[in-house]
Amino acid sequence: MPITKTSKEEIIAEALRVFRKKGYYNTSMSDLATQCGLQKGSFYHYFPSKEILMAEILKNVNSYLNTKVFSIAFQDQIAPKERMEKMLIRLGKVLLSQEGGCIAGNTTLETAGQNTIFKAILKNIFTDWTNAMKHIFIEVYSENTAQRLAEQAVMEFEGAVMFSLLFDSDQYLKDVFTRTLGKFK
Amino acid sequence: MPITKTSKEEIIAEALRVFRKKGYYNTSMSDLATQCGLQKGSFYHYFPSKEILMAEILKNVNSYLNTKVFSIAFQDQIAPKERMEKMLIRLGKVLLSQEGGCIAGNTTLETAGQNTIFKAILKNIFTDWTNAMKHIFIEVYSENTAQRLAEQAVMEFEGAVMFSLLFDSDQYLKDVFTRTLGKFK
């Protein structure tokens, strides 16, 4: 097999940045190609359509979060509070000061009402996220309470990302971190 | 002055619905014209550009919320909890089961990083919203706590709208209502 100058993974990483910053509809294939140092025509060698590219990106985000971030929630040998803190710190690196905020939240509000493919993957992302939080909360709270605390935390995170983007401050996100950790003694 | 068959206000109301459901970039002037029962050419008689139309819509939302919803927070003769409840019910009618969720949240995530005109108006909307909530909280909590509770509530609302859209359920929003009212004895 010949060495490929540009890999699918590199394109996915670059395209993710552009989509996160500019949004799905406002990003053109030309934008993406340019960002990858390719001509528009070359770009189609890797992905047959913008929709399929975005779907792959979202699936990629889903598995990245599962393996690199949410998996921390299941390291049961670590105490709940420390485990939550560890996960939040990792999560912060993915959300905090990322240009454009959270691709999952952005794409949900921009496309979830219209694109069933994206919607299915986004549901997975947020469900996995909620379940990870719940798995930690459940060690200190009842099943129902843990579920609601987890949902509440994720929703607050997304709201905080929105505020952070709008008011150009990371403080809102940091406050949510503090509040979430405050749920543990 | 001759009677106008279509008024600017009617267009703003219709366009708001379309933008909320389809998003800013994914909505075409043709979509908007059709929804208003006009030809594309006729539509430009009322608004010179899509951007200016959206800006007017957001300003309209801002003043609507201020006069019809957030003003409730300042009806100081009503007890804090009841006042909050009254405002939340009104807010629910604007956010709950509205096709497309919250135009302010949607437009923030879709455009706030790129369009300074929209961003300025959106900041006003969320600041006014936060201040209204704070005005009620401050009767029961300290200045700082009231500020953070207000921000937290608004952020949770926006996160809940996102979940409601994604999982096709109003429950998340209702839970936030309950939690917010729970802050009062």
Add this chain to the structure above:
DNA sequence: GTCTATATCAAGATAGAC
């Protein structure tokens, strides 16, 4: 695997008749 060239279509916006 990358390029240039191009087909096709829809978008934002304008002109001018009625």
Add this chain to the structure above:
DNA sequence: GTCTATCTTGATATAGAC
């Protein structure tokens, strides 16, 4: 105030040379 017609641009996507 509404219409039809049109201009111009930029979008997605494809074809085929290198």
